[in-house]
Amino acid sequence: MEKNYTYAKGAKYPYQYKYEHMAVTTDCVIFTYENRTLKVLLIRRGMDPYKGEWAFPGGFLRMNETAEAGAMRELMEETSLEASTIRELGVFSDVKRDPRERVITIAYYALIKPSGVVGGDDAAEAAWFPVQDMPKLAFDHQKIFEAAMERLRRDIHFEPVGFNLLDETFTIPDLQRLYEIILGTTFDRRNFQRKVLASGILEEVPKEEEPVLECCMAEPEMASKIPERRPEPGSAPIPESAPGPILEETFPPKRRPGRIASLFRLNKEKYAEMKEEGDKFEF
Amino acid sequence: MEKNYTYAKGAKYPYQYKYEHMAVTTDCVIFTYENRTLKVLLIRRGMDPYKGEWAFPGGFLRMNETAEAGAMRELMEETSLEASTIRELGVFSDVKRDPRERVITIAYYALIKPSGVVGGDDAAEAAWFPVQDMPKLAFDHQKIFEAAMERLRRDIHFEPVGFNLLDETFTIPDLQRLYEIILGTTFDRRNFQRKVLASGILEEVPKEEEPVLECCMAEPEMASKIPERRPEPGSAPIPESAPGPILEETFPPKRRPGRIASLFRLNKEKYAEMKEEGDKFEF
DNA sequence: GCAAAAGTGTTTCGTTTACACCCATGC
């Protein structure tokens, strides 16, 4: 079979093809959930096009990697994060979506537990934005974001989406808020609790095991708990078009009066069993 | 901004790029439902690689069309079919999935009503295969097929998948079989009937409007009802690796004893209303 | 008449929904 391409070493444009080829990138919408807020990770672009604007981490797909591997590599390079769950969102292929050349992108979404640390090898600025408070995005990333939210809303019926977003231990009201944010509804507090407990997918964390320092404790906690890399004001020339994320006024958030909720964790045996039997994870 | 590519007229390989580029194709899994059988459309490849083997219709994506437009164009070119519903299935990007060069494909699935006529401009051989009776497929199309079935199984909860596959008018037992095939379960005949009627999404076709010639009638019907382009034996040199579809023994299928079911059609107002309100379409 | 398929009705059971009530915590 005759090849349709060749490689001319030393030429200005060394890769030569019989037919026109487009470029392929991957982009990744990374979700996490912390302080009852669903957030996505954005990086500020360091190069044209859209220099200084916010975008999802991503980049060109290499010839020797699958699309999924490319998305995970870019994620790691730009944010040092490893995702437990990464799923394809879809292809975005508008002809003019990139001003440089014809570029199609394969979008993924990933779910990670709150970890705090975000910083890429290339020292690009990265920050978590609440989903209800997104800045203007580069390229057609607004469309990608909307697709990701829609997709989350669907997948939550079939996958235990929530448990990949929550911390290792969490409270049932936390879980409920997450479901409410994703689905855009509200549930009766008491019915939700009974339903999720009845499913048997949670196990209570014994009192002894509970971490001494919980949410909203004193100074030592601060350092590791800060999830946002606050863009230091004045550290770089920031185009006025791209403000940083709106941070919570007080951080960590002040505890409000009310009984302290019990901590739970995922019952992994029960979860595996439910997945095996194809049960749905609707609450 | 400097370009990363150029175009050298007259050269053997005129399209030149600074970085290596991969090729992008689209493929389309087309479903229909007829005689209580769920079928997909395959074409026999006329060229290497995999010459003579069965594959989904598809081809290279052009620089001036979106992926979805490309999938629809290829579908039209190869089968003369227009699909009411076409949805992205996912990207298949294994590094070695095409022996010619690095090619990633964007797979789609489409749902069409039984129409009978199948024949492409390029006169490639096309045939419907029952999903439970698929031949060996070219490339990684077996993987694509499995993804399509899985996807159908999911989407049926949210979209009225069935009504895009069924004829304009249909019986409730037909609808039930379709759901059973897709979901791999069985339903109680009586409960299914009540449930689907209670949803209000169907309207009964008045007796007067019923087509005079129904299923399994005499000769005049035959010509237009034949859905398969039977591969004429001996019309072309067929590699033994790629046998044609297994056809029903008698066609049209012989009617069995039993009461004749009433005909229904989709109530479009009710359907639009349900879609508006985000209702699920589970039966 | 008989078997097979379709249409209608009823009864039972489990799940969901809507609340009432009590417990724990910060101010």
Next chain:
DNA sequence: GCATGGGTGTAAACGAAACACTTTTGC
């Protein structure tokens, strides 16, 4: 004490599952 949030219980309402009975058709 009081407002706020968390945990447990219960009764009514709704929808799903199971099944009996009737009608219509081919042979």
